[in-house]
Amino acid sequence: MRKVCVRFAPSPTGALHIGGVRTALYNYLFARQHGGTMLLRIEDTDSTRFVPGAEEYIIEALAWLGIDIDEGICQDAPNGKGNHGPYRQSERREIYHQYVDQLIASGHAYYAFDTPEQLDAKRAAISNFQYDAHTRTEMDNSLTCGMEEAQRRIANGEKYVVRFLIEPNQDVTVHDLIRGDVTINSSILDDKVLYKSADDLPTYHLANIVDDHLMEVSHVIRGEEWLPSAPLHVLLYRAFGWEETMPAFAHLPLLLKPDGNGKLSKRDGDRLGFPVFPLEFHNQKDGSVSSGYREAGYFPEAVINFLALLGWHTTGDQEMFSMQELIEQFSLDRVSKSGARFDYEKGKWFNHQYLQMKTDEELADLYMPILAGKGIQADKAMVAKVIGLTKDRVNFVSELWEQTNFFFEAPSEYDEKSLKKRWKEDSPKHIQEMLSLLEAQDDWSAEGLDGLIMPWIAEKEYGVGVVMNAFRICLVGAARGPHIWAITDILGKEETLRRVRKALEVLQ
RNA sequence: GGUGCUAUCGUCUAGUGGCCUAGGACAACGGCCUCUCACGCCGUAAACCCCGGUUCGAGUCCGGGUAGCACUACCA
Secondary structure, three states, rough: OOOEEEEEEEOOOOOOHHHHHHHHHHHHHHHHOOEEEEEEOOOOOOHOOOOOOOOHHHHHHHHOOOOOEEEEEEEOOOEEEEOOOEHHHHHHHHHHHHHHHHHOOHHHHEEEEOOOHHHHHHHOOOOOOOOOOOOHHHHEEEEOOOHHHHHHHHOOOOEEEEEOOOOOOOOEEEEEOOOEEEEEHHHHOOOOEEEEEOOOOOOOHHHHHHHHHOOOOEEEEOOOHHHHHHHHHHHHHHOOHHHHOOOOOEEEEEEEEOOOOOOHHHHHHHHHHOEEOOOEOOOOOOOOOOOOOOOOOOOOOHHHHHHHOEEEEEOOOOOOOHHHHHEEEEEHHHEEOEEOOOOOOHHHHHHHHHHHHHHHHHHHHOOOOOHHHOOOOOOHHHHHHHHHHHHHHHOHHHHHHHHHHHHHHOOOOOHHHHHHHOOOOOOHHHHHHHHHHHHHOOOOOOHHHHHHHHHHHHHHHHHHHHHHHHHHHHHHHHOOOOHHHHHHHHHHHHHHHHHHHHHHHHHH
């Protein structure tokens, strides 16, 4: 087998869609597994859809996710590294020109002068109009006007496109690594535009084949939306005489909407309230802002794990995979053929799993800026201790606040539902008595307090639940939180007593 | 409309002719734990799209339906 080289080739037309991220991931896993090269090429042949900042966004997103680029555009080489550059298609005009000329010379392509308006009129007049073997003889092109005339018109500055001449009635077979052989008849293909007059750049089809060939790409792993045009690409390789070194193809299943029909779109994220992009994106072109997984509090390894399993699975029951395990176990023949519905709930679960794997200190580093944002300066050791008590109940670092706020600030009000259920008629009396006991207590350890309070409750027959819940409300402001002696431990005697006195005052 | 791809619990999936009275995970529901809320643990419910065929035997192979998806631009 020849040296593996895969490419991820996004268009800088906006934020990188999560489906694109998965495509990049599968390419990366395949490359790493085979000791091959992961190449990033920017497909900016549509000047009208270019969005400033999109390319930088793509690079930053891949870097955040840990998808390292070996060749092409990347963080340490914004203009590309490697021997096959430039890696931005807009910088490869001359190269494409040369290959288009080759196709014209060999009779595989021709010039066409039909304007977009003329084509629209044709489509309106003839249903299912297709520019192909049946119709090209009636159109305005170098086949009908003659090559010399065509050259003259071009020299005069007339706008033209180059079309690929497709021989009708040929069965074209594409071998797909995931789906097997796919065969279509060339008659359903139209004479695709290879070179556009609008911006003097090639279309995707031409640029893609020329670049993959020149960049020695061995495997094209891309979304299923490209499957219908794969036979066209095979025909292009043949026309260039490159069929021998043509890359292998693998078309990945699509990511579908969580509900309803169709593929996952940006709108679904807005509608259902979850990110569809890896990073938050501020679109400079239309002013829109899209939320990202990073900003939503996801760990990159959770996003990777979640995405990897949307369309791929091993034979076993394993669900948690590190990047290294994915590299070892990934294989294209275990990629699903059918589209995968995007299940955001499972994404949260993955983040929960990865959050539990972090140390309390690591999480404290992430949480302390959030606390600082609320004007709270706390000791890292104390924050880590609080996190150790509460992390198992959150999916995100950002959710820590609602689980830990009472450690950092005394309750300013008392939850009504908790009061109704847990603050009984006798509670003020119980807490008052308990306060006296606590005031006289020197051993403030969990064991010490437990040894003090439990026998007292038992002796008075007040009921553990009744007293402890009322006590909890005094400290927390509600009926929630970790074990009560863990709370008193962190609060300390002074703060605990202060909160109890305050509660007694407010609640009576 | 045309062409192609696809089809197992609500969702992601395991299953490559007998190990399938179809396994796991998320979500849902119930229980346990317990001073509360969670976590955790245990359990329940939940699927082979339909019709034929091949075969001793089909979720698994074949054919036909049906449904979903994608493509059908001087977008990628």
